[in-house]
Amino acid sequence: MSMPFIKRFVAQETARRRELILAGAHGLVGAAAGTGLVSAFARSEPTLAWSYRDRSNPYWHAVVSGAESFLEDNGHKKSALLHLLNNGSSEKSLADIKALLSKTGGKVAIACDANDAPNCRPVVEAVQRAGGHVATVWNKPDDLHPWDFGDNWVSHMTWSDEGPAEQTARILFQAMGGKGAIVGVGGIAANNPAIERHRGVMRALQDFPGIRLLDYQPADWATQKAHQVMQGFFTRFGSKITGVFCANDSMAYGVLEALRAEGRKLPVVAYDGTPEATELVLRGELLATCFTNPHWGGGITAALAYHAAIGSFKPSAEPRAHREFYGPTILVTQRDAAGFKKKYISGTPKYDWKDFWAPGRGQIMYAAKP
Structure with a gap:
C-alpha cells in the first residue's frame, strides 16, 4: 500500500457519501426504502435491519458484512438485510427506526448503533412500544440498561476502549x-x-x-x-x-x-x-x-436480535453479563501485523452465530461516580 491509496480513499469516501445523500433524498435508502426490502424475509420471519452510519467506512462495511454472513449461514440471502443508513445523524437514525416499526407492525429484529449516547433511549423506547427487538452496540448512557426493557432491548455490546x-x-x-x-x-x-x-x-x-x-x-x-x-x-x-x-x-x-x-x-x-x-x-x-473484530460484532448483534425475535432464547432469563458485555480487542503492531493479517484479513474466521458470547470480554463495568 502506498500513499496514493490514501488520496484515492479520500476521494472514494467523498463520492460514496455523496451517492448515499442523493439516494436518501430520493427515498432509496433507510426505512423508507422500497417494500421489497422489508418483505425480503418470509412472512413468518421478522424483518432484520442494521442501523448504522454508512458503508463507505471500512469499519461499518465489515460490521454489516458480518450480519450478511450470519444471514447466509442461517439459510437466508444476504439481500434480506435492510440497511438503515443514518449518515451520522441521530435524528435520521431514530426516524428510520420508527418508520420501520410502523411499516412492519413491530415485527422486527434491529441491530443498531444509536450514533450517540442520548439517542439510545428514544430508540429502545420506540422499539419496546412497538413490541420489536433491538440489540445495540457502542453508544448508550451509563444509567440505561437492557434489563429495564424486558425482552425488547435484547443486549448492548461495547468495547473497552x-x-x-x-x-x-x-x-x-x-x-x-x-x-x-x-x-x-x-x-x-x-x-x-x-x-x-x-x-x-x-x-x-x-x-x-x-x-x-x-x-x-x-x-x-x-x-x-x-x-x-x-x-x-x-x-x-x-x-x-x-x-x-x-x-x-x-x-x-x-x-x-x-x-x-x-x-x-x-x-x-x-x-x-x-x-x-x-x-x-x-x-x-x-x-x-x-x-475490535467488527465482522463478528456485526454478525452476533444481528444474531442476538433475530434469535430473540423468533423466540430461540428469552433475553430476560439471561444473566446481566449476557445483556451488557464487552467485545474483543486486539492490538496490532508491526511485530504481529503479519500474523494478524493471515488470521483475520486474508481469511475470515468462521463463527458459530448461536454462540453469542464466546469471544466477549465479560460484563460492562462503569466507573464510580464522585
Whole structure:
C-alpha cells in the first residue's frame, strides 16, 4: 500500500457519501426504502435491519458484512438485510427506526448503533412500544440498561476502549522518545468510543511529562474531515507537531494524506484494525491500530436480535453479563501485523452465530461516580 491509496480513499469516501445523500433524498435508502426490502424475509420471519452510519467506512462495511454472513449461514440471502443508513445523524437514525416499526407492525429484529449516547433511549423506547427487538452496540448512557426493557432491548455490546487507546498512545509516546508534542484527532464528541479513546490518551500522558498535547479536535470519524483538521493543526502549530493520535483508522488516512502534502513523516497511531490500516502498519506508515473484530460484532448483534425475535432464547432469563458485555480487542503492531493479517484479513474466521458470547470480554463495568 502506498500513499496514493490514501488520496484515492479520500476521494472514494467523498463520492460514496455523496451517492448515499442523493439516494436518501430520493427515498432509496433507510426505512423508507422500497417494500421489497422489508418483505425480503418470509412472512413468518421478522424483518432484520442494521442501523448504522454508512458503508463507505471500512469499519461499518465489515460490521454489516458480518450480519450478511450470519444471514447466509442461517439459510437466508444476504439481500434480506435492510440497511438503515443514518449518515451520522441521530435524528435520521431514530426516524428510520420508527418508520420501520410502523411499516412492519413491530415485527422486527434491529441491530443498531444509536450514533450517540442520548439517542439510545428514544430508540429502545420506540422499539419496546412497538413490541420489536433491538440489540445495540457502542453508544448508550451509563444509567440505561437492557434489563429495564424486558425482552425488547435484547443486549448492548461495547468495547473497552480506554485501555487499548492508552496502549496505542504509549506506543506513540515511546516511539517519540518520551518527548515532543502531539495532536489528537477524535470521533463524534458524544460517542462513547470517542470519549473513552480520548480518556486513554490523557491517561497515558500522565506518565510522559516530556510530551505535550497541543490540541485534540473531533473529526467525526471521517477521512476528509480529519484531513482538514490536520491541515488546521499544521497552520497553527507547524513543526511543533512531532506525533499524532487518531481515534480511528479512517481518520488516520486523512491525517497521513495531510502529512504527505506537507512533506512530513511523523509517528501516527490509529484504531479499528481495518485491512487498509493493517497494511499501513506492515509498511511502517502507522505504528499501531486496534482491532475490535467488527465482522463478528456485526454478525452476533444481528444474531442476538433475530434469535430473540423468533423466540430461540428469552433475553430476560439471561444473566446481566449476557445483556451488557464487552467485545474483543486486539492490538496490532508491526511485530504481529503479519500474523494478524493471515488470521483475520486474508481469511475470515468462521463463527458459530448461536454462540453469542464466546469471544466477549465479560460484563460492562462503569466507573464510580464522585
